[in-house]
Amino acid sequence: MMNTSKEMGGAAVSIVGLASTDSKWIQPAMLEKIRQAKSIVGSSSKIAKLSWLIEPNQEVFAFPSPMVDIFDQIPAMAKPVVVLASGDPGFFGIVRLAGERLPKDSFEVFPNASSVAWAFARLGINWEDATVISFHGRNQNDSLDELARVLNNPNAMKFALISSPTYDGRALGQTIATMATDEWEVHIFSEILSEQEGHFAFSTKAFSTKAFSIESSPRELEGQLAGENLDFAVVIAIRKPDRIDTIPRRPTTSSSLQGISHLTRPSAFSSSAFITQDNPFTKPEVRAVILSKLQIDRLEPHARLVDLGAGVGTVGISALALRPDLIVTFVEKNPHRLDIIRRNLNLFGYSGNLIQGDSCEFPEVISNSEAIFLGGGFSDFEKIEAQVPHNSSFAVASASLDHANRAGALLGNLCQVSVSHSVSLVDGTLRLVSDNPVFISWREVNQHDT
Missing domain, CATH: 3.30.950.10 (Tetrapyrrole methylase, C-terminal domain)
Incomplete structure (x- = not known):
């Protein structure tokens, strides 16, 4: 991963992943970044092991506890700043925190091979x-x-x-x-x-x-x-x-948590099963139509499905309920909603890949998936559609008629899902209350495409 470095307070922030503190394992470009830095951030042990490289005129800052607090200190540090990390900082590393706490494109990342x-x-x-x-x-x-x-x-x-x-x-x-x-x-x-x-x-x-x-x-x-x-x-x-x-050549996913059986797991198609915390979510009836348009019944074992603009994860988790072998990736910009997805996965006993960011920022995920659903971030619809493989199923949900027209015209299919639910009246009879209609656009995939 390499972000374009921009000025932040007059200079760039570089996150440098080190495979080792031994000079023979540090690449020349990384050595140069460290030598040019005015401020160096890292663990106390890593800073100590780099005493042979760090000069007396370079100011060092040890990671505080919690580590995330360092990002409140970085703007005041003399630039350029180098943050010392281990291996690939984007792999269970500090890059996730940097993306949440630093301005977009304000830092660059120099990865190394991870310890794994x-x-x-x-x-x-x-x-x-x-x-x-x-x-x-x-x-x-x-x-x-x-x-x-x-x-x-x-x-x-x-x-x-x-x-x-x-x-x-x-x-x-x-x-x-x-x-x-x-x-x-x-x-x-x-x-x-x-x-x-x-x-x-x-x-x-x-x-x-x-x-x-x-x-x-x-x-x-x-x-x-x-x-x-x-x-x-x-x-x-x-x-x-x-x-x-x-062994299989794709990652595997499990359909059950220890202690959660199919008898005790809540239904993914229950109206009240998901944790939502008042966030909007896709209703069960709409999810059923979306999954039918994605044709998840014809996907190969361990196929990859990506839920773009995943919200609280209802569509992706419903797909896992029907096809627990699928490898599902949830892309969501809001970190709070991403945490809700994680909690919902634990609630239902499924696993998935979670990525924070805009729906269009991960073309490698989209282009390597057999099923793609876009539920949020419609402004990038055309850009996303261009990344979808021709033999992958693709469905889009929207509440806007203008968005539906754009998607339907490009994908070739459009339907409206209108659902009404009964409520009791004082005289004991029932009346129907309608949910807001949802438009679903999709592209037909030939059953014989490969």
Whole structure:
């Protein structure tokens, strides 16, 4: 990810992802950025390890607690400013916070390979189909719920966990061994790319929660892990490693949370099931029509659906209710609504990818999806339509007749959904009260298109 750098208070802010603090792992462009900076922001440990590079005339600022407060301090710092991060700052990193707290296009990002990428590289295994869960800077219970979904999903063949000081690599290894019902080969990597790099491995089949010992390990675990720095470890788990060549080439998603069954999960088509907090949402009857126009019944297993302008997530989650194998991405500009989507996913027991931003900002997501729904951000409709593959289903919902005419003319199909609900009168009879009509435009997809 690279944003165009613009002036902010007279200079740019650069977020630099470091694979290591060793000079041989720092790219020349990143070295130059750090040398030119007047202010350097980072963790105390990273700043200390870069003492060989940071000059006395450069002012340093350690991340406060909470880290997000640093963005209130950056405008007053001498420019240019360099924010030191680890690996890829856009991958469970500080870029999300920067996007929320700094003006758009006011900072640039220099990414590096993430620690997860290095861990998979150490094993010589591809990882585009792996589920990645971070325990760093996130609610621990939410991360544990995600881990439970993956372990209970028979289609999930590998995953990676990013540890934290409060839930380190040892704790993650013990958690996997305790929760797993199938056999997993688990690898724990510590201090990657340093002279102290460690690699520990065990099988959940042979695991002992008391001794934490294994058979045929690259390095014997018992007595070793206790002295290792596992605060920021990466844990890789592979199900049935003898079948590694047959794993699916797409990420997998689970249809149930631990403790949530189809009998206790609320219906995604109930009028009152979703958390909305007075935000507008797509009504169940309208969702049913939208999903029919997206033809989700004909999508291949593990197909990708993107919900643009997702609101509180009703359309995408309803798609998961009918097709829990789908990989659903929710794009929503409002961070508060994005948090509601996350809560609704937990409520219904589904998982999905959440992205904050405008609907048109992620062409790579749109162009790689088999089904696209646009529910918000209609001003960019034509731009989005141009990004949709010709053989992907595409549907648009709008309340405006002008928007409906534009979408219908371009996509070729338009219908109006009008729904009325009964209310009781004082004499015991019923009358109908109408919801606002919704226009749905869609493009027909040939059943034989490939």
